Amino acid sequence: MLSPLISELIDALRILPGVGPKSAQRMALHLLERQRPGGLRLTKALESALHRVEHCRDCRMLTEQAVCRLCQDGSRDDGALCVVESPMDVIALEQSGCFRGRYFVLLGRLSPLDGIGPQELGLPQLISRLRDQPSITELIIATNATVEGEATAHYLREATRALPLTVSRIGHGVPMGGELEFVDGNTLTHALSGRRPVP
Amino acid sequence: MLSPLISELIDALRILPGVGPKSAQRMALHLLERQRPGGLRLTKALESALHRVEHCRDCRMLTEQAVCRLCQDGSRDDGALCVVESPMDVIALEQSGCFRGRYFVLLGRLSPLDGIGPQELGLPQLISRLRDQPSITELIIATNATVEGEATAHYLREATRALPLTVSRIGHGVPMGGELEFVDGNTLTHALSGRRPVP
Structure with missing residues (x-):
């Protein structure tokens, strides 16, 4: 009609x-x-x-500039590099205001069945950046807590073992405001094994 | 960022x-x-x-053609004309499949404070169409059951009093599937005053 x-x-x-x-x-x-x-x-x-709009030359964030604002920002900490899956994750972290370092956006996660391997995620570019910039001392892997995200984190950990870096994975456990009663078993297992001494 | x-x-x-x-x-x-x-x-x-996309010359429905599909459709009943506020209403009525006549879209409702009078709603065009097409024998006013919709219906009723037409207003009352307990008082008042004898 x-x-x-x-x-x-x-x-x-x-x-x-x-x-x-x-x-x-x-x-x-x-x-x-x-x-x-x-x-x-x-x-x-x-x-x-x-x-x-294309991708930033350095961090692969979406931008129409050759190098994005976050990479251009001289006030940020060059010592820490946070690896995330998507531009949305960068926005979420920036909005929380908890991280002042640099980012690298994978634009995906390892998924061999879909033909997404290390090449597609820009891992060779990431590794050479980590090698060429000795100022970077910590690599924070902030891929999602999904099967593919975990596999990607694992791959990244292995691929960077030869480099003189502290490699960390973001914490997993009970979300703030969450009640144990309503949290799934897998999350509880992670929360328990990721327990920390109370000073 | x-x-x-x-x-x-x-x-x-x-x-x-x-x-x-x-x-x-x-x-x-x-x-x-x-x-x-x-x-x-x-x-x-x-x-x-x-x-x-502009408006249909005859019924004011949105269309890129001079005359819309519904007005062109020769299989429809020329005897009944249904007046609605917006193109969305035409779509809703067509999807219900309950009406096979013609439409006229006001593209708004009377609202003097916003400068919307009979002219803006195309009422002169509607009245001359009703006058020039003696085939139209029933005018169904299907404006919304809001204050402005009711005022528009009332105006339309008065403006067409001189014409040899049956003018009707769509029924108001308890919606199908609705329970009396959850229906507001105003609707119940209309449902009661609009009661019909059970044969």
């Missing part, structure tokens, strides 16, 4: 994460009925970003 | 209904990281739709 251009817009909106047929329809009609200037702004923003 | 083009994309995505800062971020990174072809398709779809 809808005209072809509107149907195509609804279909195209469904590629957005978390957008089903009903929300896509609402979005399309909202843009066409009430938000044409906003829609034009979105078209332009999307076009520019898709054409110009 | 994000580069200007990415930040602008995130801001632009927030004009979509139901999209807050967190979802906008997730959408932007998803498009840039994993869905560039889909993103380009969205850019094109949005651009074409925004530039070419």
Whole structure:
């Protein structure tokens, strides 16, 4: 019943994460009925970003600059490098404000069945960076606590064994505010084996 | 911390209904990281739709054609005309499959404080259509059951009093599947005053 251009817009909106047929329809009609200037702004923003955003030469974060803001920032600690899976993880860590070092974004995790190996994750680039920058003294592996994330962390640990580095993995256990009663067994096992002496 | 083009994309995505800062971020990174072809398709779809979709000459539904599909459809009943507030309402009625007549979309509701009067709602166009098409014998007013929707319905009833038409308002009451216990008093009042004899 809808005209072809509107149907195509609804279909195209469904590629957005978390957008089903009903929300896509609402979005399309909202843009066409009430938000044409906003829609034009979105078209332009999307076009520019898709054409110009690439990855940072040093850390592989998404950016339209050759080197991203975080890598350019001279006030950050060159001694620690944190390895994460995705740009979203960098944003989450930055928003927590708990880390002032440098990042390296894998843009994925080891997944041989999908053809994602060390090459695709930029590990040769990471290793040579660790070798060439003696200022880096600690490598923090912050891949996800999933099977692939753990496998990636393990691979990274082995690949950096020859380098004069402290290698650490972020802590796993009961999340803050979490109650033991509702935490799964696997997490409890990690929480218990990762226990620390109380001073 | 994000580069200007990415930040602008995130801001632009927030004009979509139901999209807050967190979802906008997730959408932007998803498009840039994993869905560039889909993103380009969205850019094109949005651009074409925004530039070419206008309103149907006859019923004011959104369409890029001069006359929309529903108005062109010769198999529909010319005897009944249903007046709704927005294109979304046409879609909802069409999806229910309960109405086979023609539509007229007000693209709003009477709201003098916002400068929306009969002119903006296309009421002169509607009245002359009702006058010029004697085939239309019933006018169904399906504006929303809100204060403005009711006021619009009332205005429409008065404005069409001189025409040889059956004018009806869609039924209000307890929604199907609804339980009396959870229905508000205003709805119950309408349900009671709109009671019908059981044959």
